[in-house]
Amino acid sequence: MTDKGMDKAKESIIEELDATLPGEIDRRKFLHGSAGMLGVMMFAGCTGDGNGGGGGGGGDGAETTSGGSDGAETTAGGGDGAETTAGGGGSSSGFMDEEEVVFTASWKKEPTHGTPHIAELEGYWADEGVPNVDAQLGNGSDTESLNIGTGTTEMGYASFATAISVWDGGEEAEALDMSLVGNYLARPLLSLIYRTDEVSGPADLAGKDVLLASGFASSTWPMYPELAGVDGSEIGTRAAGEEVGPPTLASNDVQAVWGSIDLLTAYEEAADVELGVVPLTQFGAIPGQSIWVNNGWYENKENSEEFMAAVLTGFHKTMKWVLLNGDEYLNLMQNEVNPNLQTWTEEELRGQYETSVAVMINNSYQEEQIGYFTEQGVQVGRDGAANALLDDPSVVPAASEMVNRAPFEASEPVEFTDDEWAQVMETGGRFAEIFAEAESGN
Structure with a gap:
């Protein structure tokens, strides 16, 4: 065996x-x-x-290869394009720390949120010397932000805007103690998806009903009226799970949905009318899903910077493989990570994957490296989110207090070649075009 x-x-x-x-x-x-x-x-x-016959790594341990964007042979563990076997059992840097920690995703085991599960399954973290990082699914960015901030979970990623919203001045907020150490999704998933036969544009929502399709959506909804210049008191809202969204929008029980753009394909399949989309990034640069670490854990761990640098390096290498190997990735997700995905249609599966590619990257990921972020960029996002979501934005720490960039700076840079970047942009397809059009006026 x-x-x-x-x-x-x-x-x-x-x-x-x-x-x-x-x-x-x-x-x-x-x-x-x-x-x-x-x-x-x-x-x-x-x-x-x-x-299991996952395309990125055979369940029987046999080496299974996948084609790199430049035609070179790469294996599931070869996040940097070199021929590498996943789960090689040692760190290329010589670093090794077997401490057991949890890295939580913000949501379920779906294509958008599969990266940490692949990092664990295919040995990316083990290859960087942190073999006992345990990837766990999440229950929403609001819940996971609190879990990380209060130390229930050591680290993970959550929506930047939602994490800002939990600093609301309440008792739980007073216990929040976390730092932003990296970026996963460069762009927010949050978007307004609307029926074009009922809504003429981003600001035409007076007298309309909007479904808030998750706790994540409910906690961030106040941002939209504020940024779009609409009177929120004139808009009807109701909260429900994301699975309710497609049939509710299709039946015209609501005229728009505020939620994750990665479900756009499911909404389109259910509706018999053309749908419009307004990504949150149309109103400015707000980070998507950021990687957070609990400060108490970080400060009490002797080699925390090196440990987190290894976590980020393994995560970034996984991101690159996911972005360049869609078929193998979806095969692994369906057969190894979450067999329930086998009930999804091919259109739903591919649609969410292609959307996740579009939100996972921005130009900085090409020009600098995967996961790139700056303190100044976080401050811009912090101001936009806090001013829109909170009565007292001052309760949210400034970026200079919130950001710990040391682990990112100590991590191994993971970059794209020009050919690889062209492949990623092609995969993002119309979703990349939706974001490009929305952000053209920024």
């Missing part, structure tokens, strides 16, 4: 333990401390339980 098969069997057992053990028990320590459980783990792996 291969090491990768062993790891996958172990993760399967840990997921089962999550459903049975009390919350205070560390599943990994429980597993490692039980000889009987190790026997079960070996049995599960040797009977072929991990033999």
Whole structure:
């Protein structure tokens, strides 16, 4: 049985333990401390339980290759374009820290939010010397911002605007203690999606009903009327889960939806009218989904800067592979990360992936490196979000207090060649064009 098969069997057992053990028990320590459980783990792996056919890495441990943008052979673990095997078992830099930490995504295991799960599954973090970073799905940016800020979770990413909104001056806000150390999605997912037979443009919402399609959407909705110059009191709103959005918009029960643009394809499939889209970036440069770390954990960890630099390097290499290997990525997502995605239509799956490509990057990711951000840019986003969302914007720390750029500066730069960048832009397709048009007046 291969090491990768062993790891996958172990993760399967840990997921089962999550459903049975009390919350205070560390599943990994429980597993490692039980000889009987190790026997079960070996049995599960040797009977072929991990033999999924993911295009980026065979479940049986065999090397499976994917084509790089320049035609060179790359494997699932080769985020920098060199031939590398995922899960190689050691760090190229010689750094190794086996501390167990959680890295949370902001949302479910969908194409937009698969990168951390691939980083763990395909050994990108292990290759950088941080093998025990545990990728977990999230319950919304509002929840995960609080989890990171209060130390329930060590690190992860969440919507920048939503994270700003949780600094609302309440008791939970007083306990927030986190820093922005990186960027995942360069652009916000937030967009207004509307029926063109009912709404003539971004400001034509008086007397209309808008569905707020998640807690993430509800917490950030006040931004839209403020930035669009619309009287919010004249707009009807209702909150619901994102799965309610497509049929509700199609039936004209609401005339617009405020939510994630990565579901645009699902809305288009359900509706029998042309839809309009207004990305949040039409009103200015606001970061998308930023990577946050709990300050208490960071300050108490002896080698925190080096550890976080390794986490960011592995994450950025995973991002590059995801951006350049769509078919293999979606195969892994459906067969290894979240089999429930097999119920999605090809249009829904590809549509969300292509949208995620468009929001994952901006020109700075080409001109500088993947994940690039500046303190000045964060300050601009902080001012725009805080002024629109909060009665007292002063409760939000200034960027000089909020940003810790040291781990990013210590990370290994991950860059695109010109050919790779052209491929990414082609993959983003019409979604990249939607953002380019929306941002043309900025």
